[in-house]
Amino acid sequence: METRRLRLLVELARLGSMREVAEEMGLTTSTVSQQLAILARDVGAKLVEPAGRRVRLTPAGQRLAAHGVTILGAVEAARLDLDPGASPVGELRVAGFATAIRRSLLPVQARLAREHPRVRLLIHEHEPAEAYALLDTDDVDLALTYEYNLAPVSFPGRYEARALWTVPWGLAVPAGTTLDRAWGQDWIVNSRNTADEQVARTVASLHGFTPRIAHHCDSLDLVQDLIVAGLGVGLLPAGVHALDGVDVLPLADPAVVLRAYAVNRRGRTAWPPLSLVLRLLDSDRPQAGR
Structure with a gap:
């Protein structure tokens, strides 16, 4: 149904007179009457009946007008929600x-x-x-x-x-491990993103090594736990708070930046x-x- 016709019905329920609805909405009384007749045809129910020289809503019209208040309120809320100039909601x-x-x-x-x-x-x-x-x-x-x-x-x-x-990343190794020794260790990479492994292979290959990818996990805390346990090396943010037993060595030529x-x-x-x-x-x- 047309919401503009539904609004006329809601206004008629509020004001009680087609003339007053017409004045409120800037229409003629005949236009209000015609639009309400079309609405009644659309919904398949009689909405308005004569009451002396005026009209009143039928029980079906009263029920639809009550729904109309909710429907029109929801339409206005949707309009405001999508309005670029509206307050965010x-x-x-x-x-x-x-x-x-x-x-x-x-x-x-x-x-x-x-x-x-x-x-x-x-x-x-x-x-x-x-x-x-x-x-x-x-x-x-x-x-x-x-x-x-x-x-x-x-x-x-x-x-x-x-x-x-952006943030630079380094190579996290067991404490005391030099960068030269680190390249040949087992590697720990992300289990849910292949980018870590791609970076590990690129960096290691540029230093003459093919990394042995041994462990996969997506938690940086768990990466550190595995390093402390002596299970390998992995990439970590340069500014991370490292656990005791973990050194984060800077990388250059090339640097690694996230x-x-x-x-x-x-x-x-x-x-x-x-x-x-x-x-x-x-x-x-x-x-x-x-």
């Missing part, structure tokens, strides 16, 4: 890797709670490939992802990507909650690792 679904959630998204959440309490974040922890898949199926609105300078990502045209921050991004489907940034969160991410750029 709604749930924003974000998929991101763990460090970006901790270092970038949680500070944004704190600001939202203080300044925009009607915007709610729904957070999903995912590696980049998983986050991109969720973007493509519209299961999330925003993805926090990363790439390495030695394993760069080409963003398809369907995405808009914003650089957030670059973090905020990614969304192209054409979606006019939606107020997404636009707001992107602005907050851009204004709060911490330095972090994976």
Whole structure:
């Protein structure tokens, strides 16, 4: 049914007179009558009946007018939600890797709670490939992802990507292990993203080694635990708080740099909650690792 006709019925229930409805809506009385007749035909029920020189709503008209209040309210809420100039309201679904959630998204959440309490974040922890898949199926609105300078990502045209921050990475080794000795050790790489392994193979090969990939895990804490246990070496952010028994050796020639991004489907940034969160991410750029 046409919402403009439904609004006439709601106004008739409120005002009680077609003449008053016509004056309120800037129409003629005959136009109001015609539009209500079309609405009655559309819904298949008599909505208005004579009451002396006036009209009144039938029981069916009263029930539809009650529904109309809710329907028109929902339509207005949807219009405001999609209005680029409206105050941000709604749930924003974000998929991101763990460090970006901790270092970038949680500070944004704190600001939202203080300044925009009607915007709610729904957070999903995912590696980049998983986050991109969720973007493509519209299961999330925003993805926090990363790439390495030695394993760069080409963003398809369907995405808009914003650089957030970068951080150098080093090679984490058992305490006291030199870089020359580290290349020949077993390696620990990410179990949910092949970029770590690609970087490990590139860096090791440039120093004349083929790395032995022995262990796979996606928790940086667990990577350190495996290193302390003497099970291998792995890539870690240069500024990470290393456990006792772990040294993080700087890498050069080439350096290894992680670059973090905020990614969304192209054409979606006019939606107020997404636009707001992107602005907050851009204004709060911490330095972090994976």
